[in-house]
Amino acid sequence: MNTVSLRSDVHEQIAKIAHADIVVGIPSYNNARTIGHVVRAVQAGLAKYFPTYRAVIVNSDGGSSDGTMEVVQKTSVEDFSVILLHHRIEPISKIAFPYSGIPGKGSAFRTIFEIAQKLDAKACVVVDSDIRSITPEWIELLVTPVLVGGFDYVAPLYHRHKFDGTITNSIIYPLTRALYGKRVRQPIGGDFGFSGKMAQFYLTKDVWETDVARFGIDIWMTTTAIANGFKVAQSFLGAKIHDAKDPGADLSSMLYQVVSALFDLMETYSTVWMPIRGSEPVPAFGFEYTVGLEHVNVNTARMLAMFREGLVNLREIWLDILGAGDFREVERLGELPDAEFDFPLSLWTRIICDYAIAYHRKKMPVAHLIKSLTPLYIGKTASFIRTAENMDAAGAEAEIEKLCIEFECNKDYLATNWK
């Protein structure tokens, strides 16, 4: 196992601290506006709920230019040990921004894991630095299941707008659930708690030079925890409100990053997921409450136009991946007027399975393959928005549950074709 070379001053800091019970990692990149709030919330949480534990906050910065690190330094209360470090970022990750907006989030996490290992931490937490809705309770909710409940991995549970997180809702959650049999609702949430044992296990995996470390670290952490039989729980954190994302973030590259990471993990853990059928709930902590639904502005007509455009232009590619029967079905969808547009759940499920199989069989270059899914995904999203338009949050969630069942029903198809 090769370790990241931490700078010598960091080594000194670690040597001075020597031991910690809780390590909180905050990877950041140009988050000066929000990170102060995040750090304060973390400190308050630690002071309020874990006063007797030794805790360390690690801010791993990807080379911010807006003074993020200064903000962290200023916000730090005296009695906390705060480790500030720049993590090394590969030249390539400067260009390839991962979907969560932090370059080199993977190597940031790796340093956090390493510090946790050095300090022999019992529990670790990582939180995004752009979360506005973080409260001190988040720390409690992510740490307690580990410290007290004996869980190794705590995924977040949020209340989000019914139209938010559509990639999670229509691909990542249903597929992860059907594959590994655990109902982890937010596999790529961004805020996680995990045990020291888990951190050590992550360090044994040699993925740090791959795409996984660059963009897919969230799904990788969740999948690795589930697939290796660690005890997994989820905690209800309330609402998730980010700082506004970069509006230029391209949907198809976002899709490419998450979905390729997911498919890649399917290769790694094929022997694990093959025999699993059905799914079981994961213990959940925290108090669940509903949040209000404000109106969201979406233009489904334009989305459907994109879908139809894809149908016209990508027909050869889709026909090759989906086969004649399902391609005909997609064609039929394209001929429907907007008002009647309804993407059948079973068809969507088979499409995702077909893409996974095409990925496995290396039918075409990965970027081409997954990016060609974009118009289909847009069509599916438009259909979901149409269906859930007049539903409350529970109704929309029930719709997603139906999709998950459909994924579980198609597991046989996926397993038998994965040769």
Add this chain to the structure above:
Amino acid sequence: MSDFYQSGSITTLHQLGKSSLERLEAELLGFSKVSPIALALPALYSEFEGPAMPGIVQELAKVKYLNEIVLVLDKGTEKDFQRVREFMSPISAEVKIIHNDGKRILEIYETFARNGFNVGERGKGRSAWLAYGYVLARGKSDVIALHDCDIVTYSRELLARLCYPVAHPNLDYVFCKGYYSRVSNKLNGRVTRLLVTPLVRALQQIIGQNGFLTFLDSFRYALSGEFCMITDLARVNRIPWDWGLEVGSLAEVYRNYSPRRICQVDIAANYDHKHQILSADNAAKGLMKMTVDICKSIFRTLASEGVVFSDGLFKSLLVTYLRQAEDTIIKYEADAAINGLKFDRHEEAMAVEAFTRAIGMASQTFMENPMTTPLIPNWNRVISAIPDIFEMLRMAVDEDNCTTHHLGSVNVK
């Protein structure tokens, strides 16, 4: 999309509007709980190396309502057999492969021969017949569908539409034949267009009203290789092992069931076989043999209905057919013109000439020996002669299918 005209004595189910495959399959899944469906696939090993089979397997892997798939593998070695098993493994329905050249199945054929059954030469007819036998032997399916393995444009919609009328519990159909137009940049399906239809109409003109001829003429594509039937029909029907397979099967259906319970269904918007390229000489020979077999099959059926064939009748037939066929060419020329398709009138006329010769040859053979029957006996008769044949067949196939490696299944939680 087609018209909605009902013609002839059987029911025609058209492709109207844009029905969803999703709905068809959901309904079929329901039907299959009551009457399980088997799919019989007569295949040559060479087809697995062609372009069609990967597509067919990709599609069949998504079909959930099939109870079993019985693939009869012809012209394949033991190694090929294993390869085919591997090839078929993505399909989740139970797949049984009958290895026609395996030692166990050869022994089964020996058994037939020992007991005085002539099951004919290898070919699609014999393969299909054996597949029915195996489905009957297992007794786990009520409906059998069958299609060729060389369809390049295969979509599982074809299978769904084919199975639907017979599997539907409230539609009382026992036999359903697939039809489709075979159009590329020109009109294909020459044997149907220029031989069967004109011949049947010429015979109608000479003999007059005849049930079988009306029945045969009702089929839009009498020679299509796709059909679906109830298993009882597989039990009582005799199948020709020669090229007369399609027409001969229809004759048997006509004999055993009322046309009211027979239907044909539009199965695919476009359909393309990709045959291995045959040498011109071979193709001509094959086509000739096929044409002669088809004609003989029609003559024989009519004779068994009591129609008297004489020298004179055959002489008139040749002339009447020629007239009918020429008229047909003119019709299709117009049809091709309005649709902007290529149409080689000379080639069509040459085909008609060849078909006329074939009819002549067929009538000669028929006059010499009207009793030559290429029909494989039906399974009922086989069972009464060899009561344990089903048991033997089942054992042979099951042994073949489980001897070596376990067929990539996964343990289900």
Add this chain to the structure above:
Amino acid sequence: MSDFLDLILEPLQEVFLKFKVFLPNLLAMLVIMVAGILLAKVIRLMLVKSLNAINFDNWSDRVGMTTLMRKGDLWSKPTAALGAVIFWLLIIVTLMIGLSALRMHAIDNLVEQFFAYLPRAFSAAVILIVGSLLAGFISRAILIAAVNSGYHYSKLLAEAVRTLLTVLILAMAMEQLQIAPGIVLAAFSIIFGGIVTALAIAFGVGGIDAAKRMIERENGAEKKDEIEHL
């Protein structure tokens, strides 16, 4: 009388002598041909076997070579096709070697030229194969990217790029083969330049409205969707 006989016999003798000198060459050629054909057959067999062993057919399905063949109405297996190409290449080489064994001046020249040309032919073939794969890859990448950004004429754009690249590759191959290099260069410049200019004019003149619309849209005429995909 004997003079006259000599007159007739002498040329015959001469021909016979020449033939006697030539005969071993002819035999050598025949031997070379037979050996060459046998060797070519063996090589083809070994090639097909080893290609099968490394699943060449599968690979060819994936990179689109099979599709390319099918488009050209070639329905044989890729391994068989490649085997046949190599086989015939070897046969031609054998023929050339065989002919050179005849030791005839004119033929020698021809053979020399042929062997001098071989490397060029080979590199041209490599350019064609790599080029067509590359052109397919690039045009598909453009197609997908254009579709995903909602561009209406994605297919047209991708096809245009593919055509341009194909022209470029063909010109490169022809240049490599030294088929009328001057004309190829000129023709290429004209065609390539022509296509680019035509496209520029077409997009420029025909696309004013579209461009205006696009700019208007960029300026926020249309509201962005507010959903978060992750």
